[in-house]
Amino acid sequence: MTISQASRLLSPEEIAVRAGHQVEFLRLPQAFDLFSSREARLRQVAHDHAMRDFLLFAADIAHAQHVALQSFPTVSLPDTAALEAAAMAGKPALPAPLWPRDPQWIAVLRKMLEGMLPAMQTQEAAGTVIRNVLQLTDQEIEQQADRLLNNIMFGLDMAAAPLIAAGLQVYWVHMVTAVQKAHGADRTAPFGRTDDATRCPCCGSLPTASISRIDADGTYRYVHCSLCSAQWHVVRIKCTHCEGTKGIHYQSLQAEEVSSAAAKKEAIEAETCDECGHYLKIVRMERNQVVEPVADDLASLTLDLLVSEAGFQRHGINLMLLFGDPEAPETDPGGGH
Template sequence: MTDSRPVRLMTPEEIAVNAGARAAPLHTPDIGLFAERALRLRQLAEGHAMRDYLMFAAELVQRQDGLLKQPRVLKLPDETAINSAMVGGEPPLDAQRFPRDPVWREELRALLAALAQATIPEPTRALVRQWADADDDLLEKQATALLAGGGPGLDPAGAPLIAAALQVYWTRLVRQLQDRYEQGDRGQNVPPFWQIDDPTVCPCCGSRPVASITRVAAELSGQRFLACSLCGTQWHYVRIKCTHCQGTKGISFQGLVGEDGRKSEAVQAECCETCGHYLKQVHMEKDLRVEPLADDLATLTLDLLVGELGLARRGFNPLLILGEPEAAHDGRHAAHGAAADTAPAVYQEGAPPPDPGRH
């Protein structure tokens, strides 16, 4: 007997969602995270209208690399705390809830001392001295505001310096917690990181992504990962799916057009017509050198032009914070200012194919 019932074919959106259900890899930050970022910033600075700032950012990130590679043992959550976070569907190192060790301020002052030895403009050097002399209470208040995505009281000029120290601290936390599990130390029997209830924020620290990246490694080719703005973790998130409302309808892509009329396809803005938000996506298949935070920083004209279309930025880049915070459903979304670079226009494309399924 044959079955005469009609066969229902899945839509591209359903295929994308189902592919994600089968594949949810997570990549904790590598020890070379900041070194690679600094190199990319220097590459992007060549001939760029924002050259001075990109070079300063490269100097700052290079000092982050030096700090991360220095040994420093941090206080980590015990297995009870990890289990509690897992049951609650929360990240174990939530940036807004995990008790910050005052050691992060030592990281900041060491970072500022190293930066003071670099070749930087005198106004920047004065800013470095100002924050090196700041008292602990002010630093903690700035850190709290920054980790909440910005807000009243946050000094936008000093925020990149504060953020740099917090990035080192949380990157170290994530690496040490993962290492402890892999080495089987202290009776930690459960993996420290997992899929949390909110897939739009980092499963390690709960921070918003700075951008997303499509990778080219064999088994991950064409798959999209969100890149954490704080700890550098990358976690799988299917393509053609809004990183704000999680919708799969009305997705399009905006990109810059150079003065020579050529499309820049290495960095695009994934735009959601449904909720009016966008997140940048960098493509390794177009440029193997792309790095989410660095390429986001170097394409602020794209933010400016997409913003003129009435779309709000979902990504958060702590190395450049301008403007007033924007209200959001999860309290983690803040407005982000933009400065001009050399590309004068944008182009629009429809959604690309969904992630290839992983079995």
Template sequence: MTSSTGSPPPIRTTRVLEPEQIAMQAGRQMPFLRLPVRSLAFSDRQLRLRQLAASHPMREYLIFIADLAQAQHQVLQDYAPVELPETEALEAAAKVLKPPMPAFGWTRDAVWLKELRRLLALFRARLPEGSARDTLDRVAAADDAWIDAQADRLSRRIMFGLDLAAAPLIAAGLQAYWTHLVLQVAESAGENIYGRTDPGNECPCCGSAPTVSITRIGADEAGFRYLHCSLCGTEWHYVRIKCTHCESTKGIHFESLSPQPGVEVPATGAREGAVKAECCDSCGHYLKQVVMEKDPEVEPVADDLASVTLDLLVSEAGHQRSGHNLMLLFGEPET
């Protein structure tokens, strides 16, 4: 991707020599886990996507995902009850530092298929005629076995045999299901049922990979970094200046798009410094970080989508993305 001058946007590199000393030494405490809020999770996402889309080169796709998030929000508000794990199973998982409902091992309640089709019907009402509606109708008419097989590939991050056109639609249903499941378990057994996991870069609720990390603001969370789950939207604390892939604290540096004086970061819509890539020279991976201090309205999934230019530039520099965004997948489509 290039700028109007024909050359790629410049990137600014900041080298961090030692791990950052965050404000724990004064006995300051912060919540380890931040569960999604039913009324805000997808609503905030669709609002941010529309904001970012205003003058964005990916405007049509951002609006597409915003409309999809709006349908997710509607479904989540009155999602049907789902089968929950036994309290003993939840406690056993916590003791061995494992997520209690692993996305790649948990048997999904059949309710998820019914709610997926309801979500697609709500989304269809917002779609104009065209290929996107044709894909939606194809997914809605597909049998349960095919949809479940596609969902299994998404959960396991398997690209072979994945229908890339249908993937965001099926992923939207998975996200709504897992968000509801995590919240229903917390309502039933209490939020403390979710503990820390090993490795610490996996979601404590469903074991999925993060999309990005977010550095928060607020009395209890100011300056602390959280990883944002790509599936259920849960956030969990992860020490800053530490690779989220190999957990190394050496060779960490940040790269960001370099803005022109007095204007926003090119091709993202976010304010200057709000989106950057934390790169690890030890393992060659990176994870994007969104910073609320720079832009209080950042939303992990939305700002990750809108900053794909940064992914391209960092990848060209030799780093491999570790973040996972179910709304933007790359690979060979199903043949």
């Protein structure tokens, strides 16, 4: 496989935005189908995939997340004063590294993992990792969660990380949806724009990927949060790391034997920036309506490897598959996997 690269002219999205068209800025996660849709896509892309076993394990995690989210217990949420203060300061309302986590999230995580164990009888390695996490104390789990939410690789248990991250994702999705529900008819209140457009406006986390979504007015690009799964609008041909608009290219995997003229356009591409040297993948619903940012990001690891070999650094992270040196004392807080 090779990387095909293409620059883009101004898209209809940029033209519409510049003309004053009002694009919905924020799309909050939908608890009823967020993780079930992810599970379905993971099982679909796992077919004949080199990472089949891992993708199916990720699908099992997504299933457990869906079940847990449907009956999440009551947890502490920010009050009106805290929400207003965050909005005035241009900060996320539920900041991942700073939010005082409710102990209930660990109870939900343990229940999730216990529920997964019966299906792991034929997956010895996965079952061992689950049992190891269940044997951790609450304090040890919290320490691992702190490292995950602060993007610290030093001391992070790389095998346990996806499971602990799965519990954190369910917790943050629940909080975002619960806060929104408390504000009634407004679909996104009290969340809105923050001072850092490169991170999630709800929890301040890095993105996993972006997705071009189709609606009645056209196709628009949203960036998908790695933690709470909120999606916020960022126009295309704009770097999600440095916010520059120069030197933006789209790179994808193409079979060597297929000419560029005859090749079908890939639904998954890497948007690279020559100015800052970062990239983030984009999944395109106009080319495949069932793409899902987390699932398709996992299934396109080869694209990450080739773009990284070309000298680009990822802006973002997929909490289901982390890369890094757990022995290294220092990491780049702006990096991903």
